[in-house]
Amino acid sequence: MNRNNKKKVLLIEAAVIALIVLVLTVAVVVDTINNKASVTLNNQQAQEIIQQSFEKLPEPLAKTANKVVSGTKIDIESVTDGAEKEIIVSVSYETRDVLAVYKKNKNELFSSAYDYYNELKSAGQMTSSLKMRQQFDAETATYWDDAKKKSGKTKISIYEINAETAKGDFFAIPYEDTYLRVYLSDDMINTLFGGILSVNKDIEQTKEIEYNGETISISSHNTLRNGLSSCFALRNFSSNKPDTSAFFASRWNSFCDEFYRNFIKDAQWKYLANGLATTLEITFFAAILGVILGFICAIVRVTNEKTGKLIIPDQIVRLYLSVVRGTPVMVQLIIIFFVFLLPMGVAKFTAAVICFAINSGAYVAEIVRGGIASVDEGQTEAGRSLGFNYMQTMYHIVIPQAFKASLPALANEFITLLKESSVAFYIGVADLTQGGLKIRSITYSNFMPLIAVAVIYLTVVLVLTWLVGKLERRLRRSER
Amino acid sequence: MNGNLLIRVENLKKYYNGEDVKALDGVTCDIKKGEVVVVIGPSGSGKSTFLRSLNLLETPTEGKIYFEDIDITDKKTDINLHRQKMGMVFQHFNLFPHMTVLKNMTLAPMKLLKKDKAAATEKAMELLKIVGLDDRADAYPNQLSGGQKQRVAIVRALCMEPDVMLFDEPTSALDPEMVGEVLDVMKKLAKEGMTMVCVTHEMGFAREVASRVIFMDEGKIIEEGTPEDIFDNPKSERLQSFLAKVL
Numbered sequence: 001m002n003r004n005n006k007k008k009v010l011l012i013e014a015a016v017i018a019l020i021v022l023v024l025t026v027a028v029v030v031d032t033i034n035n036k037a038s039v040t041l042n043n044q045q046a047q048e049i050i051q052q053s054f055e056k057l058p059e060p061l062a063k064t065a066n067k068v069v070s071g072t073k074i075d076i077e078s079v080t081d082g083a084e085k086e087i088i089v090s091v092s093y094e095t096r097d098v099l100a101v102y103k104k105n106k107n108e109l110f111s112s113a114y115d116y117y118n119e120l121k122s123a124g125q126m127t128s129s130l131k132m133r134q135q136f137d138a139e140t141a142t143y144w145d146d147a148k149k150k151s152g153k154t155k156i157s158i159y160e161i162n163a164e165t166a167k168g169d170f171f172a173i174p175y176e177d178t179y180l181r182v183y184l185s186d187d188m189i190n191t192l193f194g195g196i197l198s199v200n201k202d203i204e205q206t207k208e209i210e211y212n213g214e215t216i217s218i219s220s221h222n223t224l225r226n227g228l229s230s231c232f233a234l235r236n237f238s239s240n241k242p243d244t245s246a247f248f249a250s251r252w253n254s255f256c257d258e259f260y261r262n263f264i265k266d267a268q269w270k271y272l273a274n275g276l277a278t279t280l281e282i283t284f285f286a287a288i289l290g291v292i293l294g295f296i297c298a299i300v301r302v303t304n305e306k307t308g309k310l311i312i313p314d315q316i317v318r319l320y321l322s323v324v325r326g327t328p329v330m331v332q333l334i335i336i337f338f339v340f341l342l343p344m345g346v347a348k349f350t351a352a353v354i355c356f357a358i359n360s361g362a363y364v365a366e367i368v369r370g371g372i373a374s375v376d377e378g379q380t381e382a383g384r385s386l387g388f389n390y391m392q393t394m395y396h397i398v399i400p401q402a403f404k405a406s407l408p409a410l411a412n413e414f415i416t417l418l419k420e421s422s423v424a425f426y427i428g429v430a431d432l433t434q435g436g437l438k439i440r441s442i443t444y445s446n447f448m449p450l451i452a453v454a455v456i457y458l459t460v461v462l463v464l465t466w467l468v469g470k471l472e473r474r475l476r477r478s479e480r
Numbered sequence: 481m482n483g484n485l486l487i488r489v490e491n492l493k494k495y496y497n498g499e500d501v502k503a504l505d506g507v508t509c510d511i512k513k514g515e516v517v518v519v520i521g522p523s524g525s526g527k528s529t530f531l532r533s534l535n536l537l538e539t540p541t542e543g544k545i546y547f548e549d550i551d552i553t554d555k556k557t558d559i560n561l562h563r564q565k566m567g568m569v570f571q572h573f574n575l576f577p578h579m580t581v582l583k584n585m586t587l588a589p590m591k592l593l594k595k596d597k598a599a600a601t602e603k604a605m606e607l608l609k610i611v612g613l614d615d616r617a618d619a620y621p622n623q624l625s626g627g628q629k630q631r632v633a634i635v636r637a638l639c640m641e642p643d644v645m646l647f648d649e650p651t652s653a654l655d656p657e658m659v660g661e662v663l664d665v666m667k668k669l670a671k672e673g674m675t676m677v678c679v680t681h682e683m684g685f686a687r688e689v690a691s692r693v694i695f696m697d698e699g700k701i702i703e704e705g706t707p708e709d710i711f712d713n714p715k716s717e718r719l720q721s722f723l724a725k726v727l
Binding site for chain 1: 535537560561563564566567568570572574575576577578587588591592633636637640646
């Protein structure tokens, strides 16, 4: 029966793991296929697509855009169709600014505009007509800074502007009658790019194109008399259909990025590894001390029950059991550490071991007491009739059998202990939980470090369960 | 005291719940060296309590037990030392399931008599050979049949080289076809001159082996005598009705 149940549990675990592996595999495969199947556009095609998307813009804006782009030779070596490629076209005025950026796996997308703005600002060249720019850039810069802080490495998708309906991944809100403020959203970060679309009536411009092999910039000097800046971005220039494979691929890429940022970078995984070692050490020592303590308490209680001796120790044990079992482990930890051990100068690690040993001992005592009670009275009688005294009978005959009987419950107790040791972070012990929190405080990520902590705990618990199962089977075999 | 006397029981009483249940109500008897005493009686008559009192597995409420001229009911007596000389065999064998047959037998001699492993093992194997189980020395109790278990239990007690063997219904938990093998061992033991006190329902065994039969009822010894006296010539009414039921 029991074995069948275990088989079932194992099957379910295997199924869950298999499912996770399958999903990840599919994501990788889809990503690969998607990359292979993507279309490479030549310059002319890219230009056409940009033109096409301009046609979808509201009339005045399209005009401006056309004015900016038409006649511009977009020297794009190859633009691949897919979510990772992007063309951002922006038009600003009075500044020599980056207008269009094609970028592949580069971080510096917005920095040129922003840096240039800062340059102007520090040089005192900012005029009153730059007010709007200032607002726009300041906001963009904030988002950009946040984005950089949050992800370190940012991917910007290509967005299609449809200012009239404001569909897609961006949203637009009317701004001061004439202007439309546009925010673009990204998979990971809410707003990546903000801008203002405006009607630009009177613009004079000269354009420059820079291409350095990977990045193409279309820059322009705009001299604007009556209008204001406009900026817009293009997305997904060959297809308007949502691309699920791209979605998975981008998820997978974000996953990889996140993984890198949280664990690989600066060898941050060491926080987890060292934390795990500390957790295991605490659990190990606490379990050993707890078992010793628990056995002593159980023997005191059983001896008192059977012989009526040891009344005072029995009362002490009862008090200990009810106090430990009736208060939260967290409270015990902070009391034992801050009230008793800290003034004595005991190290945090030792304090944690002592606290969890005291805590676990109480539970072990009850488990072992149950185990001793489960050993047939005849065993004691047989031992006594051979001439063993009470303690010898306990030691040679009853305890070994009681231990075997209570092994599954003891194993559960140790597993509980392992998990409960996570509160040790509260007194500043650098355990596994603390390791996860440390990474979180560095990267501002919640998902990766916390899930990693959970997965590690789960893995250790599964391994322990498996080991105990093996031990149990071996003990059982010895009786047959 | 008579040099031949092994156990003297004087006015032994065992009450439960104050005086509600009188399991033993004043039992007095002597057991001499080399005697095979069989205790019979209806269930609830106190015969098991009597036997278990002899090595103080039951603490008597009143009365005295002298074993080899020492009052073992005296609190100052170390009962553990005397139990070493009183082997006991239980109805339910009570072998230690976590040890092999050999370990079951050598544990007490090694720990209590401080025998070395080789000597204890030699003695154990010798005894196992006598009961025909020397090939099962490394088996665990769960691998043995009931009869085999009880034979091991007997030789486990014998390993301590006791002066008396106490049998508490040794065949009651056995399948009928296994009763014989256990009784054979007990007979062999009796022939070798072992002092034995045996609570049993095996009247045939009592008649064949016993040097004295004690009939108990309601915590008292009603009648005692040779098997011939008891079985062929019962005097009291209660013994007569008991024998009428069991024979």
